[in-house]
Every structure is written in C-alpha cells, then in structure tokens.
Amino acid sequence: MGPQxxxxxxxxxxxxxxxGETVTWCEPDIGYLHRCFEKLSEFKTYPQVIPFTDRTDxxxxxxxxxxxxxATEKLFGDAIVVPERALYIRVLVxxxxxxxxxxxxxxxxxxxxxxVTPFLYCWRDxxxxxxxxxxxxxGRLLYNYFRIGGLRNDLPEGIIGTPNDGEDKADKTIxxxxxxxxxxxxxxxDALVTGNRIFQWRTQGVGVLTPENAVAYSTSGAVIRxxxxxxxxxxxxxxxxxxxxxFDIPVGKNGDCFDRWWVRQEEMRQSSRIxxxxxxxxSENPGEVMGKVPRVLKPPKGEVYHRIEGxxxxxxxxxxxxxxxxxxxxxxxxxxxxxxxxxxxxxxGHKIADVIAILGSIDIVxxxxxx
Amino acid sequence: xxxxxxxxxxxQFSNLVNGDMEVLVPKERYEEVIRACYDAGFKYCSVLSAIxxxxxxxxxxxxxxxxxxxxxxxxxxxxxxxxxxGARIWSISNLYPGxxxxxxxxxxxxxxxxxxxPNHRRILLPDNWQGGHPLLKDFVDKRPKRPRLVxxxxxx
Numbered sequence: 001m002g003p004q005x006x007x008x009x010x011x012x013x014x015x016x017x018x019x020g021e022t023v024t025w026c027e028p029d030i031g032y033l034h035r036c037f038e039k040l041s042e043f044k045t046y047p048q049v050i051p052f053t054d055r056t057d058x059x060x061x062x063x064x065x066x067x068x069x070x071a072t073e074k075l076f077g078d079a080i081v082v083p084e085r086a087l088y089i090r091v092l093v094x095x096x097x098x099x100x101x102x103x104x105x106x107x108x109x110x111x112x113x114x115x116v117t118p119f120l121y122c123w124r125d126x127x128x129x130x131x132x133x134x135x136x137x138x139g140r141l142l143y144n145y146f147r148i149g150g151l152r153n154d155l156p157e158g159i160i161g162t163p164n165d166g167e168d169k170a171d172k173t174i175x176x177x178x179x180x181x182x183x184x185x186x187x188x189x190d191a192l193v194t195g196n197r198i199f200q201w202r203t204q205g206v207g208v209l210t211p212e213n214a215v216a217y218s219t220s221g222a223v224i225r226x227x228x229x230x231x232x233x234x235x236x237x238x239x240x241x242x243x244x245x246x247f248d249i250p251v252g253k254n255g256d257c258f259d260r261w262w263v264r265q266e267e268m269r270q271s272s273r274i275x276x277x278x279x280x281x282x283s284e285n286p287g288e289v290m291g292k293v294p295r296v297l298k299p300p301k302g303e304v305y306h307r308i309e310g311x312x313x314x315x316x317x318x319x320x321x322x323x324x325x326x327x328x329x330x331x332x333x334x335x336x337x338x339x340x341x342x343x344x345x346x347x348x349g350h351k352i353a354d355v356i357a358i359l360g361s362i363d364i365v366x367x368x369x370x371x
Numbered sequence: 372x373x374x375x376x377x378x379x380x381x382x383q384f385s386n387l388v389n390g391d392m393e394v395l396v397p398k399e400r401y402e403e404v405i406r407a408c409y410d411a412g413f414k415y416c417s418v419l420s421a422i423x424x425x426x427x428x429x430x431x432x433x434x435x436x437x438x439x440x441x442x443x444x445x446x447x448x449x450x451x452x453x454x455x456x457g458a459r460i461w462s463i464s465n466l467y468p469g470x471x472x473x474x475x476x477x478x479x480x481x482x483x484x485x486x487x488x489p490n491h492r493r494i495l496l497p498d499n500w501q502g503g504h505p506l507l508k509d510f511v512d513k514r515p516k517r518p519r520l521v522x523x524x525x526x527x
Contacts, residue, residue, distance in 0.1 A: 031495040038480075039505055215414050215437050218469025230439035237444050305391060305433060305448065307417065318431070320422060329506075333418040341472045370495060 012359075012366055014343070016352065023355060026347040028340050033370035041330040046072050046148060046297045049327065054142040056334060057368035060101040060311035062093050065146040067315045068330075070239060071306035072148050075299035075321050085282065086150040086289040087241045092278040093136060093145070095271040096174070099181070100129045101311035102264045102271075109261060109360035110193050113202050118193050125185050128171040135159055148297055150290035160283050174279060178272050186269055194265060203257035207346045207358035210255060217342050220335055221313025222263045223362055227255035233309040240308075245274045257361035264363070298325050312336055312363055334368040374411050391433075393448045401451050402461045405432065408447055409466055412436045416463065417446060419473035421453075421481040423508045428453045428481060430460060432470070453483060455507075462488040480506035 011032040017025040037056060041049040053068045054061035073080050107122025130140045135156050137145040145152055161173025167184060169176030193199050209219070214227035224231050232249045234242040250266035252259025299321040307316035313335030322328040339362045347355050383395040396404050413434040422429045430453055435446035453460060462485035464471040474485045475494040482504040485491060493500060502513055 031497070034495045036505065039510075213468075216468050218416050218467070224437075229437060231437055236439070236442060238442065305418075305446070314417065316417065318418065318420060318433075329422055331418065331420040337472065338469060341469065345468070 012340075012364070012369070014355065014359075016347075016355065018352060021351050021353075023347045023350055023352060026344045026355065028343055030337075030340065030366070030369050033366050035371065037371040038330050038332060041327055043326060045325045046299070046327060049330065050146060050148075051142070051144045053332075054144060055367060056332060056371050057310065057312065057315070057336070057365050058141060059104050059365055060097050061142050062097040062145065063101075063308065063310045064315060065143070066090060066094055066240070067306060067308045067310070067317050068319070069146045069148055070308065071304050071317050071319045072297075072299060074304045074306055075302055075319060076148075077300070080149045080293055081291050082150055083288045083291055085154070085285060085287040086291070088278050088282050088285075089151055089155060089289060090146065091241060091245070092174070092275055092282065093133070095274045095278070096129060096132070096177075098271045098311045099268045099275075100126050100133075102268045103129075103185075105264055105311075105360075105363040106189065106193070106261065109357075109363070110199070112356045112360040113199065115193065115196075115199065118189070121185075121188065121192075125181075128177055128180070131171040132159065132174060132177060147290065147293075149293035150288075152290075154289045155282070160279055174275065178275055178279075181272055182269075186265075186272075189265060194262065200258060203261060203357055203361065205254070206257045206350060206354045207361060208254060208256045209342065209346060213342075213345065214255065217345065218338050219313065219342060220338070221309065221311070222260050222267065223313065223339055223342070225249065226252035226260035226263045226361075228253055233307055233314060237307060239306070245277050247271075247273050257357050260361045260363075296325055298323060307333075310335055312365065312368070313339065332371055334371060336362075336364040336366075336368040337371075340364055340369055374407065391446050391448060393450060395450045395452070398451050398453065398460065401449070404449055405434075405461075405463050405466065408434050408449065412438075413447060414467070416467035416470040416473070419463070419470045419477060421477050421483055421506075423455075423481065423506065425508055426455070428455055428458055428483060430477070430483060432463060434467075458483045459486055460484075461486055464488055480504055482507065 013029040015027045015029055016023055037052050041052060050065055050068060053064040057064050103122045103126050107119040111119040134140050136159060137143040159173055161169060161175035163175055165173050165176035165179060167180045170180035209227045211227045211229050214224045214229060228251055230249050230251050235249060247270040250263050252263050301321055301323045303320040305318045307314055315335060316333040318331035319327055320329040342362060346358050385393045413436050415435050415437050417433040417435055419432045430451045432449045433446050435444060460483060462474055464474050472494060474488055477483055479493045479496055492498060503510055
C-alpha cells in the first residue's frame with residue numbers, strides 16, 4: 001500500500017504480505033514528510049520554534065504549542081509568571097482544538113470505512129470552529145498563538161457570547177458553538193455512525209489491543225483508554241491548570257477499533273464540559289494575557305521533559321538549554337510516531353480491508369510521525 | 372524510587388525541575404538498571420533519545436509507571452554516557468516494544484548502535500542514506516547545493 005494510496009492518511013507506505021486476503025506481515029515505511037524539525041530548532045530562538053511545532057501535528061496545532069511553551073516556561077522556573085487569564089484561555093482553545101481534531105479523526109475514520117456523509121458533516125462543523133479560531137488567533141490551521149509567558153492577544157470582543165446563544169451563532173460565538181455541539185453535533189454522530197449496524201460490524205472485534213500490550217507499546221491517548229486503562233495526563237500528571245476543572249475520562253472495554261472510536265466521541269463531550277467551565281471563568285475575570293518576559297529569552301542552563309495530553313496522546317518535548325537564546329536540543333515525542341508501531345502488531349490475521357479500519361482508529365497524522 | 376538508591380549506590384542521582392528523577396549509570400550497568408526499573412513496575416517507555424554534548428553522547432531513556440490511581444506520576448530518566456565514535460549499547464526494545472522505533476530513530480540521528488534490536492535499520496532517512504547522522508552537532512550536509520535561481524531582469 002504505497003504512499004499514493006488514497007485511503008491512507010498523508011504519505012504513509014505500508015509494506016504488507018498477504019495470504020489471499022489475509023495479512024500475515026506488515027511494516028510501515030515512514031519518513032516521506034521528514035522536515036528536520038529537531039535540527040532546525042537548534043538554530044532558531046525559542047519563540048521562533050513555536051511556529052514549527054504547529055507544523056508537526058497540524059490538526060491539533062495549539063496543543064503542540066502548549067507542550068513547547070510550557071516546557072520552556074518550566075526552564076525559566078519562577079522568572080516567568082503566566083497570568084491567570086492566559087492560562088484559562090490556553091485551556092479553552094486547547095479543548096476546542098481537541099474537539100476539532102477528534103471531529104477530523106472520526107470523520108476520516110468513517111470515510112475510510114466507506115461512509116462519506118459523516119466526513120462532510122465533520123467538515124461543516126469544523127468550518128464553524130475554524131471561523132472561531134480565525135477570529136481568536138488570526139490563523140485557521142497554523143496559529144502561532146501561544147507565547148512564552150502568555151498569549152499573543154486576548155479574546156476578541158464578543159466572541160464568548162452568552163449561554164443562550166443558539167445554533168445560528170455557532171460560527172460567531174464560542175457559547176453558540178458549544179450549544180450547537182451539545183444539542184446537534186454530538187447526538188448526530190451518535191445516531192449516524194456509532195449506532196450504525198454496518199459500522200459496528202466493521203469495527204467491533206477488529207484490531208484488539210490488550211491492556212498489557214497497550215502499556216508495552218507505549219501507547220497513550222484514546223488508544224490506551226480504548227484498551228481499558230484510565231490514563232489521561234490531564235488527570236494523572238496535572239499540567240497547566242487542569243486540576244481546577246471537572247471532567248471524566250471515558251474508557252473502553254475491549255480495546256478494539258470501536259472502543260477507540262467511542263472514547264474519542266465521548267472525549268469531545270468532556271472537552272465541551274471543560275470549555276463551558278473556562279468560559280464561565282473568563283467572562284467574569286478580565287485582565288492581562290501576557291506576563292513580563294525579557295526581550296531576549298535566554299533560559300538558564302538545564303533540561304526539562306514536559307508531557308501533556310495532546311489530541312492523539314502524549315505529546316512531550318525534551319528541551320535542553322545551554323544558556324544561549326537557541327535551544328541546545330529539542331526532542332519531540334509525538335504520539336502518532338509511537339502509535340504507528342502498533343500497526344505491525346495489530347494487523348496480522350486480519351483482512352486487508354481491516355488494516356484501513358485499524359489505521360483510521362489509531363488516528364495518525366503523518367506530519368507528526370515524520371516531523 | 373528508593374529501590375534504585377538501594378540497588379545501585381554507585382549511580383549518580385539528580386532531580387529534574389518537575390520532580391522527575393535522573394539516573395546516570397555506567398554503560399555496563401545500563402541493562403541491570405533498566406531491568407530493575409521494569410521489575411519495579413516502570414513498564415512504559417515514554418521516550419528514548421540521545422544528546423550530543425560535543426565530547427560525548429548521552430543516551431536518555433524515560434520510563435514511567437502506568438497507574439490510573441496515581442496523580443502526579445513521576446518518571447525515571449536513565450542516562451548513559453557513550454563515546455561519540457562507534458557507540459554500542461544493549462537494546463531495550465525486546466523488553467519495551469514501544470522503544471523499538473525510538474531506538475531506530477536514535478540510530479538514524481546519532482549513530483548509536485543497539486545490540487539485539489529486532490529490526491536495526493534507519494527509519495526517517497532513506498535506507499541508502501550515506502550522509503551521516505544529522506543530529507550530531509558536527510554534521511555537515513554534503514549533498515550538492517541546488518543551483519540558485521537567477522533573478523529575472525526585466526528589459527529596461
């Protein structure tokens with residue numbers, strides 16, 4: 001299955017050995033999108049690295065920015081204080097981004113399995129979110145919004161809206177979108193795809209990952225939770241201000257493709273809960289969004305390993321500073337890279353059409369695999 | 372994480388900013404330390420990478436414990452100093468299958484060889500890449516430079 005295969009995501013080549021239609025051996029061949037992100041960032045200053053992190057996982061760009069920015073702030077220690085409001089806005093946009101990314105994941109997963117309509121619905125709803133992101137950050141896909149010490153700008157006026165905003169304001173206010181999402185988008189996905197008998201036949205019992213193997217293969221995010229392990233870094237390793245929010249962690253039972261799908265779908269609803277709590281705080285507490293930072297950012301010598309829960313799993317970065325304005329080393333641990341090594345383990349014994357279901361269910365983004 | 376202190380009194384311990392623990396071990400004891408961590412429940416290899424300090428390489432393996440009830444979980448970074456030329460080390464990917472591709476990437480980028488690795492090949496760069504290991508600090512790109520585009524001059 002070559003890089004041009006239309007049903008794979010991005011440019012991934014899977015070498016597959018078949019016995020009839022049954023897969024006996026499979027190995028991914030990656031590197032087609034390698035852009036030397038880690039080498040490049042050694043020659044750039046810390047703020048200049050932030051746009052690169054957008055381009056690793058381009059479907060959840062804000063979460064990547066969060067990983068790098070928070071890691072750098074940790075290097076500074078107490079020297080940089082991020083204002084409260086900036087922290088809340090970070091959580092707000094990160095969770096909105098998680099919903100957008102999961103919508104894309106679900107839509108493309110369904111498309112791979114032959115259901116075209118959910119994909120079109122996913123684009124319709126994502127379009128509304130992107131109009132919101134465009135007003136907040138100025139960009140639609142790649143934002144460069146987070147700054148070391150805060151954010152580039154505050155939320156624009158009127159974007160929060162009121163809790164009564166209905167469907168007609170879905171692309172104008174965040175409250176409007178969240179109400180639209182809760183009342184319309186989520187139930188529609190539930191009825192259209194998750195409850196669909198054909199979809200269930202295609203995904204249940206396919207690509208079963210046991211909890212032991214989920215840990216051994218270093219999976220995270222929806223893949224490890226689909227296998228029944230309640231592991232979410234927002235709860236287990238609270239970063240930023242996630243310990244102030246109330247939300248649940250959905251877990252699957254069987255670890256098959258359907259459970260991973262279900263976990264993603266459920267997670268979107270939890271994200272919308274977090275967004276509502278953040279909105280309630282933000283509409284009452286105006287203030288600064290940028291802390292006091294020196295003009296030239298030179299973190300003290302040291303190294304830091306910061307892990308956050310990205311849309312696909314554990315995004316973490318290892319930043320080493322030698323006291324100069326450029327990072328000495330940036331190591332980007334991307335979830336999709338780590339998840340893709342599960343594919344050779346999951347596919348043998350399945351039909352070739354199930355390989356597509358498995359690939360869709362672990363939700364890879366090739367920009368992040370190859371960096 | 373006291374189990375490491377008791378078993379390996381000669382290793383160097385230090386704490387990172389976020390409370391993670393760092394262990395610098397000699398190369399010969401790397402396998403022992405990793406196995407001790409594995410037996411103590413650290414069965415999740417978050418990342419494996421290397422650092423080029425210009426006079427030596429340092430291999431870092433970050434291990435953590437997956438316990439859904441634990442809040443504020445800490446990880447152990449096991450570090451080994453290796454020479455810059457011809458570094459070889461025991462591969463952990465038979466114990467941690469999730470480290471398989473991280474070890475391949477480390478070989479690709481830093482040239483560290485892993486003994487006992489099940490599929491020891493380059494991963495991100497092409498298999499026939501001859502240009503060296505790009506993340507080493509003294510890496511020089513030897514590929515021929517692309518000709519620069521000549522700016523078109525409009526007729527006056």
